[in-house]
Amino acid sequence: MTTKLYKNPTIHTLATDLGLKITTDPVSAIKDHCHRQIKRFLREFAHCSTLSGLLDLAAQKLGTTFREIHCDDDLTQLTREYADRGEPCAALFHSELTEDVFGVTFKLCRPGKFDLPYISLIDCRGNKVHKVYFTKWHELGHLLILTDQRRLSFKRTHALHELKSPEESMVDVIAGEFAYYAPMVLPYAKGGLTFTTIDSARAALCPEGSYQSALIGLVKVWPTSCVLVEARWAGKQSSHPGQYAASCALRAAHVLVNDAARESGLRLHRNFRVPESSVIHRVFAESLSEGTANENLDWWTSSDGTRLQDQELRVSAKRIGNTIYALLIPIPSRTTH
Ligand SMILES: [Zn+2]
Structure with a gap:
């Protein structure tokens, strides 16, 4: 925009x-x-x-x-x-x-x-x-x-x-x-970004903002890399009317790649199917309230089969109603000396 x-x-x-x-x-x-x-x-x-x-x-x-x-x-x-x-x-x-x-x-x-x-x-x-x-x-x-x-x-x-x-x-x-004015959020952005840190920042800074707006607003200005995914059961938008139902899957309905993640070259696009092996999928399919796992960004593939880059991630997923929110945090690769 x-x-x-x-x-x-x-x-x-x-x-x-x-x-x-x-x-x-x-x-x-x-x-x-x-x-x-x-x-x-x-x-x-x-x-x-x-x-x-x-x-x-x-x-x-x-x-x-x-x-x-x-x-x-x-x-x-x-x-x-x-x-x-x-x-x-x-x-x-x-x-x-x-x-x-x-x-x-x-x-x-x-x-x-x-x-x-x-x-x-x-x-x-x-x-x-x-x-x-x-x-x-x-x-x-x-x-x-x-x-x-x-x-x-x-x-x-x-x-x-x-x-x-x-x-x-x-x-x-x-x-x-x-x-979600960055200079006010930064004092709360210590340590890793988790749903718990988001909850406490939201409670301290502006409890009246909706959960979704806080999640988006805080992830956006968080100084460390994070990709926020809002996953929902949905069909492929480009599909023909008759094929929409067949294309239904758990998809990344919205994706926010924050500045730090973008600067480090992380990419993920909306409408990608959530990998079935991901904790995001498990939280959805098993009706869990939340879950966390170590995964890799290369589990995600586009519709033409292109794999995303090899990047280890800590993935936390949380259910709010019918939506699963997930924080994808890159794990720094271990360097050998
Ligand atoms: Zn206006």
Whole structure:
């Protein structure tokens, strides 16, 4: 996504409007612009050391109050509260928070003496509840890239919320950058990466993020090599409709190769079949809750039969519902002296 995004003219314009030096990569320039703001907030509040704390601090500094909507009644009540305050945006609450929209930020016309200038409605109804933590960072992402001109005319972010608009994608990149902010994760990244270390980092840093988002976010910024695999029973996407069922197998539905692993040359692609000899397969087939084993990356083969590289791995697999998550950690090869 980022690769295409940096070529997008809207993103170029945004970088220019933010007064950033024009570079060939406006996405990085915008990310740096956001990093500078977050670092400034943290310099002021040096005691802030958790991701939850950072979220609250950034919301405060960027001037928004999160209001969570857990049921339709919450929305009705909030609408009444803001209508009573004479806020014209209250009339838009219902219509703006459509099915596709997870959150929306409004500028208040008549903030009270102690009110922040914005209000961010966070939809927590139904399945949206799993994305609440990310949605909050998404809304802050919009505020992190407000240009001076927009700050004056800003009424709501929904106008920017067209699905898959370049700006929405940019805001998602920003949200991903700070939801699991690397400098805060690093103190927890001591020793080997296991599901236990992930659990304790998540509990200490941001228990409100969903398990899946924590897993992805933490593995992504972990300083040591790791490949995260989300395995599910699925058919081959390219197969003809009649052959889909026959192609069903336990497959790597999602694969995340973190930076350290990528730099060391590790590769694994999505949709690969999970080797039947792997502990990932055993946890799935035997309905285990988790398992660990030493394996080799060359057990994995692509559909054309190409074997992956010879690399010893420590594989830990864990079942969450119908999904098996696995951490593939390279074991350094023993050198002979
Ligand atoms: Zn948005």
